[in-house]
Amino acid sequence: xxxxxxxxxGSNCDRDCYWAVRxxxxxxxxxxxxxxxxxxxxxxxxxxxxxSYGDYLRxxxxxxxxxxxxxxxxxxxxxxxxxxxxxxxxxxxxxAGFLPGAMLRNKNLKFVCEYVDVVVxxxxxxxxxxxxxGEVLSIPIAHMEGNYFADEGTLQALIExxxxxxxxxxYNPNGSVYDIAGICNVTKNVLGMMPHxxxxxxxxxxxxxxxKIFASIVKYHGEQVAxxx
Amino acid sequence: xxxxxxxxxxxxxxxxxxxxxxxxxxxxxxREPTLTExxxxxxxxxxxxxxxxSKIHLKKFPTEAPWVIQxxxxxxxxxxxxxxxxxxxxxxxxxxxxxxxxxxxxxxGVGGILRDIFTMGAxxxxxxxxxxxxxxxxxxxxYIMNGVVSGIAWYGNCVGVPTVGGETFFAExxxxxxxxxxxxxxxxxxxKIFKAKAxxxxxxxxxxxxxxxxxxxxxxxxxxxxxxEDAEQxxxxxxxxxxxxxxxxxxxxxEAMDKGLVVGIQDMGAAGxxxxxxxxxxxAGTGIEIDLDRVPQREENMxxxxxxxxxxxxxxxxxxxxGKEEELIKVFKKxxxxxxxxxxxxxxxxxxxxxxxxxxxxIPVKYLxxxxxxxxxxxxxxxxxxEVNELDPENIxxxxxxxxxxxxxxxxxxxxxxxxxxxxxxxxxxINTVVLPGSDAAVIRIKGSKKGVVISCDCNPRYCYLxxxxxxxxxxAEAARNVACAGAMPRAITDCLNFGNPEKPExxxxxxxxxxGIAEACRILETPVTGGNVSFxxxxxxxxxxxxPTVGMVGILxxxxxxxxQFFKDEGDIILLLGKPQGHIGGSEYLHYIHGEVKxxxxxxxxxxxxxxxKALYQLAHKKLIKSAHDVSLGGLAVAIAKCCAxxxxxxxxxxxxxxxxxxxxxxxxxDQGLVIITTDEDRLSETQKLxxxxxxxxxxxGQTQKGELTIKGTNFTITLSIxxxxxxxxxxxxxxx
Numbered sequence: 001x002x003x004x005x006x007x008x009x010g011s012n013c014d015r016d017c018y019w020a021v022r023x024x025x026x027x028x029x030x031x032x033x034x035x036x037x038x039x040x041x042x043x044x045x046x047x048x049x050x051x052s053y054g055d056y057l058r059x060x061x062x063x064x065x066x067x068x069x070x071x072x073x074x075x076x077x078x079x080x081x082x083x084x085x086x087x088x089x090x091x092x093x094x095x096a097g098f099l100p101g102a103m104l105r106n107k108n109l110k111f112v113c114e115y116v117d118v119v120v121x122x123x124x125x126x127x128x129x130x131x132x133x134g135e136v137l138s139i140p141i142a143h144m145e146g147n148y149f150a151d152e153g154t155l156q157a158l159i160e161x162x163x164x165x166x167x168x169x170x171y172n173p174n175g176s177v178y179d180i181a182g183i184c185n186v187t188k189n190v191l192g193m194m195p196h197x198x199x200x201x202x203x204x205x206x207x208x209x210x211x212k213i214f215a216s217i218v219k220y221h222g223e224q225v226a227x228x229x
Numbered sequence: 230x231x232x233x234x235x236x237x238x239x240x241x242x243x244x245x246x247x248x249x250x251x252x253x254x255x256x257x258x259x260r261e262p263t264l265t266e267x268x269x270x271x272x273x274x275x276x277x278x279x280x281x282x283s284k285i286h287l288k289k290f291p292t293e294a295p296w297v298i299q300x301x302x303x304x305x306x307x308x309x310x311x312x313x314x315x316x317x318x319x320x321x322x323x324x325x326x327x328x329x330x331x332x333x334x335x336x337x338g339v340g341g342i343l344r345d346i347f348t349m350g351a352x353x354x355x356x357x358x359x360x361x362x363x364x365x366x367x368x369x370x371x372y373i374m375n376g377v378v379s380g381i382a383w384y385g386n387c388v389g390v391p392t393v394g395g396e397t398f399f400a401e402x403x404x405x406x407x408x409x410x411x412x413x414x415x416x417x418x419x420x421k422i423f424k425a426k427a428x429x430x431x432x433x434x435x436x437x438x439x440x441x442x443x444x445x446x447x448x449x450x451x452x453x454x455x456x457x458e459d460a461e462q463x464x465x466x467x468x469x470x471x472x473x474x475x476x477x478x479x480x481x482x483x484e485a486m487d488k489g490l491v492v493g494i495q496d497m498g499a500a501g502x503x504x505x506x507x508x509x510x511x512x513a514g515t516g517i518e519i520d521l522d523r524v525p526q527r528e529e530n531m532x533x534x535x536x537x538x539x540x541x542x543x544x545x546x547x548x549x550x551x552g553k554e555e556e557l558i559k560v561f562k563k564x565x566x567x568x569x570x571x572x573x574x575x576x577x578x579x580x581x582x583x584x585x586x587x588x589x590x591x592i593p594v595k596y597l598x599x600x601x602x603x604x605x606x607x608x609x610x611x612x613x614x615x616e617v618n619e620l621d622p623e624n625i626x627x628x629x630x631x632x633x634x635x636x637x638x639x640x641x642x643x644x645x646x647x648x649x650x651x652x653x654x655x656x657x658x659x660i661n662t663v664v665l666p667g668s669d670a671a672v673i674r675i676k677g678s679k680k681g682v683v684i685s686c687d688c689n690p691r692y693c694y695l696x697x698x699x700x701x702x703x704x705x706a707e708a709a710r711n712v713a714c715a716g717a718m719p720r721a722i723t724d725c726l727n728f729g730n731p732e733k734p735e736x737x738x739x740x741x742x743x744x745x746g747i748a749e750a751c752r753i754l755e756t757p758v759t760g761g762n763v764s765f766x767x768x769x770x771x772x773x774x775x776x777x778p779t780v781g782m783v784g785i786l787x788x789x790x791x792x793x794x795q796f797f798k799d800e801g802d803i804i805l806l807l808g809k810p811q812g813h814i815g816g817s818e819y820l821h822y823i824h825g826e827v828k829x830x831x832x833x834x835x836x837x838x839x840x841x842x843x844k845a846l847y848q849l850a851h852k853k854l855i856k857s858a859h860d861v862s863l864g865g866l867a868v869a870i871a872k873c874c875a876x877x878x879x880x881x882x883x884x885x886x887x888x889x890x891x892x893x894x895x896x897x898x899x900x901d902q903g904l905v906i907i908t909t910d911e912d913r914l915s916e917t918q919k920l921x922x923x924x925x926x927x928x929x930x931x932g933q934t935q936k937g938e939l940t941i942k943g944t945n946f947t948i949t950l951s952i953x954x955x956x957x958x959x960x961x962x963x964x965x966x967x
Binding site: 009023049111140198205 | 383386387388389471474476477652657658659663665674790967
């Protein structure tokens with residue numbers, strides 16, 4: 001399986017995602033420069049965390065018009081191709097309209113970095129198929145704008161379609177509506193999440209819970225390949 | 230020479246130069262300087278750039294060891310990690326700007342230290358910050374603290390370098406003189422270390438990074454004087470940072486180095502283009518010629534004076550091989566960063582600056598960077614010491630309720646948890662942080678190596694105020710002990726020496742004594758000084774800071790999986806106390822926070838014992854005999870034990886018995902040096918004790934861990950605290966500021 005990690009000017013979790021996929025998971029992985037347009041060879045593309053364009057204007061607001069984001073619109077039309085946006089990647093997916101809703105500043109108006117508990121709301125997605133419904137994962141967050149917001153109608157639709165994938169449990173660190181930590185699109189091949197799974201894939205770092213998300217992606221992909229044959 | 234501006238005595242004074250220094254300039258040049266030249270001399274001869282008051286004393290530091298690859302004199306120090314890798318590290322102050330404009334002042338401090346590290350070819354992997362503020366009793370101090378913390382967070386988080394720890398200390402003397410010391414460590418290959426040398430006559434000199442503006446002109450000169458009532462008006466002297474550009478600049482520099490396109494490189498920090506060009510030439514024994522018309526500028530009609538003295542951030546000067554400039558510029562273009570050849574390396578030892586087709590400055594570089602004025606300033610023991618050192622412990626009233634006293638101490642701002650600060654820092658990006666903030670030291674794993682790096686920065690300014698020499702020693706010992714408690718062997722330090730006005734003999738005495746204390750400790754502990762900085766003139770309206778020589782210690786773990794943190798782990802573990810409590814109460818947080826006194830002498834440090842202690846901790850950790858280690862520091866033994874119980878998840882209590890012949894409050898809250906609390910399995914106790922005996926480390930089993938509460942028993946007291954009570958006290962600041 002071939003993963004790609006997009007590098008925008010200002011991405012700073014690109015190397016972490018690469019490490020987790022390549023060295024922990026042992027899958028093939030390549031960096032994708034933000035000006036790249038041919039991305040069809042990849043099976044899963046990661047939009048990593050960081051501060052693309054320094055968060056100037058708004059987090060993700062400039063990255064959304066990069067050439068690679070245009071190419072991504074075609075890419076996701078194939079339901080077997082997966083996109084996961086983590087933190088700033090999630091913000092970019094929202095700005096680019098791949099996912100509904102918007103990010104507000106954290107309710108305490110400060111950057112927050114810490115481990116949080118998230119509950120798996122929908123295990124029937126390519127990103128969570130190795131998790132059980134209601135399973136609690138301990139994954140770090142690190143953001144200033146993670147206070148997810150959607151209007152009532154959008155929120156209801158997200159809930160009804162099973163698009164709410166992760167919710168904060170115990171306590172909500174940023175004030176997001178419905179305690180949302182991660183959502184996917186209707187076809188479930190695009191996921192955006194604020195917590196950083198790549199930060200907790202090795203026991204030496206304190207948690208391996210993040211590995212479950214990457215392992216789900218690999219498992220799902222394997223099943224698709226098997227089905228196609 | 231152009232710029233026919235009359236150099237008047239007023240102008241000389243405004244530039245912070247003395248008449249004697251001006252006479253020297255006339256002698257060097259053999260003529261009157263131009264205004265640009267006067268500006269250049271002024272910044273290069275400022276205390277901040279020239280170290281003129283400190284130089285002769287800094288020579289006392291030991292700087293060598295087999296593992297030291299680069300000692301003082303470069304942008305950062307370098308030590309060996311293993312056969313392939315090296316750690317590059319440095320600490321710097323950004324005190325003056327942080328008082329005037331806390332957010333930008335602190336942010337650009339982070340930017341500067343990061344550039345010092347990646348200039349050497351290393352990717353920065355971890356920052357620490359050592360912060361000192363006035364008491365949180367005024368909106369001004371809260372504003373300064375919040376501004377500094379969010380400035381550090383903004384810059385470090387955006388660049389993607391984790392801030393993994395540090396220290397925060399509050400005292401009256403920092404009310405108008407906050408201190409912001411930032412440490413960074415990077416990792417590089419031993420054969421890929423870059424230096425600030427303009428070698429190779431004829432090689433092009435390339436300017437890279439942000440455009441030059443009028444910001445920060447004379448920042449270095451500002452940092453070389455006291456503040457008066459008009460400090461607020463110096464805001465334009467503070468630089469404005471752009472972490473996004475820094476991130477791109479860093480990636481581009483590292484890529485250019487990797488491609489073999491860099492001969493020498495220096496960041497434009499204090500004194501900007503002036504300092505980088507003249508220092509690089511001086512180090513290589515060459516000259517340098519630059520044309521200011523080619524310098525990218527963000528404002529119109531800038532004069533040569535302004536361009537040379539601007540401290541605009543996120544800029545570097547690179548010397549590349551002749552013929553490679555196009556390839557170098559291409560790398561920077563890819564990252565969207567300006568890169569322009571602005572000059573060349575020459576062989577005449579001169580700094581030649583051209584502007585609008587005319588030479589505006591022509592100065593021998595050696596007089597700017599090496600042969601600068603040096604002062605052996607007079608020093609004298611301050612009068613206050615005799616009075617404050619006098620302390621009869623018997624006159625300290627006893628405390629009726631020791632439990633209440635302990636809880637109060639746990640909530641003292643200097644002791645309480647600083648989670649509200651480190652939660653704002655991305656402390657996990659780069660996925661190397663093995664021990665998160667909140668323990669004695671931060672532990673960083675190195676991808677692709679078994680080894681780990683352990684870092685801590687420390688200084689107890691109260692001890693230094695009471696006895697700068699002992700305080701200097703203690704700062705080194707404490708930083709080393711913290712590193713050793715994580716299981717690592719302390720290897721080398723960088724330091725940030727923050728003092729008042731060196732022209733006052735009493736301040737100079739504090740400086741000299743602190744340097745001597747640090748030097749002695751570094752010699753005995755075999756942790757050489759690899760660099761650092763000196764920040765004088767931390768005074769406002771004549772009132773200076775306590776002597777604050779912050780020490781940044783780096784240690785190496787041979788096996789990162791052997792690292793330890795301070796927290797009790799499993800129920801029923803045996804708790805041992807290493808070292809012998811003496812109940813030394815002078816200079817303690819207890820005496821200050823409970824009794825309102827800063828008195829006595831600080832606890833003495835036995836350096837030879839400490840050296841054995843570190844060896845013992847290192848061996849205990851690497852043999853996996855112990856589960857936690859925590860040293861006794863601020864607040865004494867009782868506070869240290871309580872902190873071992875204060876893990877965020879699954880906290881573990883203890884029952885401890887301290888039977889010795891010392892007054893209860895002194896035993897519990899005295900800050901004796903060299904005490905460490907460790908825990909071990911019952912099965913490994915005898916092997917642990919055997920090892921401690923071999924290394925002649927006094928030790929005693931003092932109790933066992935247990936769930937739910939902490940009980941400390943003495944000959945005539947018993948204190949019982951629930952885990953919740955400990956947590957509530959330690960979280961006092963978090964509740965207020967999170």
